[in-house]
Amino acid sequence: MPQFKTYTARLVRTLPLSDYTKHLEFEMKDLPRFGFVAGQWLSFKHRKADGEEITRAYSIASPPGENNRFALCLNRVENGFMSNFLCDLPEGGEIECQGPFGDFILRPPMRDLLFIATGTGIAPFRGILQWLLADSTRHQNKSMTLIFGNRTEKDIYYHEEFLDLAERHEKFRYLPTLSRGDERWAGLRGYVQEHVPDIAAGRSDMHAYICGLDKMVKANRDLLKSLGWDRKSILYEKYD
């Protein structure tokens, strides 16, 4: 088994994203710069009161930069140990982690891109999109579409950020869709997969990235394959 270096991450800023979800910003202690590729995840570990060591994966929700910082987008899972431990961590609190890990990262050559997320599955796409849109040589003028599914408008994490990115970058299309939107909601309705054919039918020259819970990931992979997509053009990250 390879030995991975263990880092200590210190929580520097917390922002509520909804009643059950938080944006957490950390810095790696004693490191001037922490390198990773947008879309990767970290493995966090902490010991329970009974001595059992728990490790859980969390996607990095920020782009890499010239510093030691990274962010998480974290949902409290009912009776879950790690998600509640991290959501209850006070600013200045510390936790051990290892990584970065994972190959849910942009694949060359650059193609038109479809990102599909529900809930905290948005985390890797926040990092990937901020990284891509910061420099046109990265996206090479390809189109980027994000279909982001949630129940209600208050559940749309980072909504203002994505609206702002879409306003500033004509190649980026932001399509939030609500399964239980109220009558004031003027955007898309229903599940993410209901809107995928509009973007993806006849477009097997694109790459799709899907992130969230298994059921949603499977529904969208099956749909893309039924639209004639090669499975190698479909990358996914499952949270459960």
Ligand SMILES: Cc1cc2nc3c(=O)[nH]c(=O)nc-3n(C[C@H](O)[C@H](O)[C@H](O)COP(=O)(O)OP(=O)(O)OC[C@H]3O[C@@H](n4cnc5c(N)ncnc54)[C@H](O)[C@@H]3O)c2cc1C
């Ligand atoms: C590669 C990867 C990246 C991930 N990134 C994120 C992320 O960015 N943000 C995030 O919030 N989570 C993410 N997860 C999920 C995360 O790793 C944990 O599974 C989740 O936080 C629950 O851990 P816990 O210790 O709180 O609960 P546990 O004690 O493990 O579980 C408690 C109960 O909840 C159920 N459960 C477990 N996971 C989930 C889940 N994700 N949703 C609903 N029910 C669940 C279990 O079946 C169990 O019954 C990621 C998972 C993977 C594999």
